[in-house]
Amino acid sequence: MNSPKILDGKSVAATVLDECRAETAALLAKGIQPGLAVVLIGEDPASKVYVGSKARTCAELGFHSLKIELPATTTQAELLNVVRALNADPAIHGILVQSPPPAHIDEEAVIRAIDPRKDVDGFHPENVAKLVLEDPSGFVPCTPAGCMKLLEVSGIITNGAEAVVVGRSMIVGKPLALLLVAKKSNATVTIAHSRSKDLPAICRRADILIAAVGRPEMVRAAWVKPGAVVIDVGINRVEDPSKKSGYRLTGDVAYQEVAPLCSAITPVPGGVGPMTIAMLMKNTLQAARQIQ
Numbered sequence: 001m002n003s004p005k006i007l008d009g010k011s012v013a014a015t016v017l018d019e020c021r022a023e024t025a026a027l028l029a030k031g032i033q034p035g036l037a038v039v040l041i042g043e044d045p046a047s048k049v050y051v052g053s054k055a056r057t058c059a060e061l062g063f064h065s066l067k068i069e070l071p072a073t074t075t076q077a078e079l080l081n082v083v084r085a086l087n088a089d090p091a092i093h094g095i096l097v098q099s100p101p102p103a104h105i106d107e108e109a110v111i112r113a114i115d116p117r118k119d120v121d122g123f124h125p126e127n128v129a130k131l132v133l134e135d136p137s138g139f140v141p142c143t144p145a146g147c148m149k150l151l152e153v154s155g156i157i158t159n160g161a162e163a164v165v166v167g168r169s170m171i172v173g174k175p176l177a178l179l180l181v182a183k184k185s186n187a188t189v190t191i192a193h194s195r196s197k198d199l200p201a202i203c204r205r206a207d208i209l210i211a212a213v214g215r216p217e218m219v220r221a222a223w224v225k226p227g228a229v230v231i232d233v234g235i236n237r238v239e240d241p242s243k244k245s246g247y248r249l250t251g252d253v254a255y256q257e258v259a260p261l262c263s264a265i266t267p268v269p270g271g272v273g274p275m276t277i278a279m280l281m282k283n284t285l286q287a288a289r290q291i292q
């Protein structure tokens with residue numbers, strides 16, 4: 001049985017946050033306090049947990065942090081007014097509207113309403129264009145940025161590697177594919193999804209396999225080339241009566257059977273998840289620097 005390298009996102013994120021802490025102190029010394037506003041609409045329990053940990057991390061770093069919790073009945077017009085007020089607030093450098101919003105909200109229109117200079121999620125079309133153009137003044141979406149950082153600090157070579165990204169979301173799959181194919185990384189990239197023909201065969205080609213589909217334990221041992229690097233972006237809640245909460249977290253990869261085949265793999269929790277928050281803090285610092 002092979003023992004894979006476990007890509008410890010918690011410890012890499014702690015290092016990134018140490019760098020953020022130092023940069024925050026430098027900005028504070030210049031009279032600038034980085035400010036992040038996180039907007040949550042509705043009561044989704046997973047989103048509440050994410051928003052809570054984002055606000056907590058802001059406080060730990062010395063950021064100004066605004067958590068705006070709106071009822072599920074909030075209208076599109078009311079939400080747009082909140083976004084506009086945050087755009088105009090000089091104490092706020094970063095704005096994040098937690099996804100997914102309730103079904104009656106037009107998320108695309110909300111994203112377009114965010115000032116691109118404050119769009120620390122990197123979802124605004126202006127920032128998407130900058131990602132395509134490899135323009136570093138844009139914001140890179142946090143989860144893909146976290147995956148790339150984890151690969152980089154773990155010494156995983158992307159140059160010339162065959163990378164398969166399973167999932168084509170605007171939050172993870174598409175931007176991650178762009179980062180992998182960019183000149184900094186030079187991977188050969190395939191984007192696969194639920195309609196791809198023979199998904200297991202496509203995945204088996206991968207030197208670097210990234211699962212970002214939101215389906216618990218979908219990626220099985222037979223999908224993985226021996227020696228591959230596997231990055232599991234999924235954070236799925238599955239019922240587990242043996243847990244006090246009634247659920248446990250599991251990734252998109254069947255970890256127990258896949259891990260022995262890999263050269264390296266991210267655990268869930270403790271892999272990509274903590275990296276996302278760390279990169280959000282980094283993006284907020286970038287916004288605070290650039291907006292002056």
Ligand code: GUN
Pocket residue numbers: 096097098099100121142143171276
């Ligand atoms: N929901 C899950 N991940 C994210 C993210 O990175 N940003 C936002 N805004 N919502 C999310």
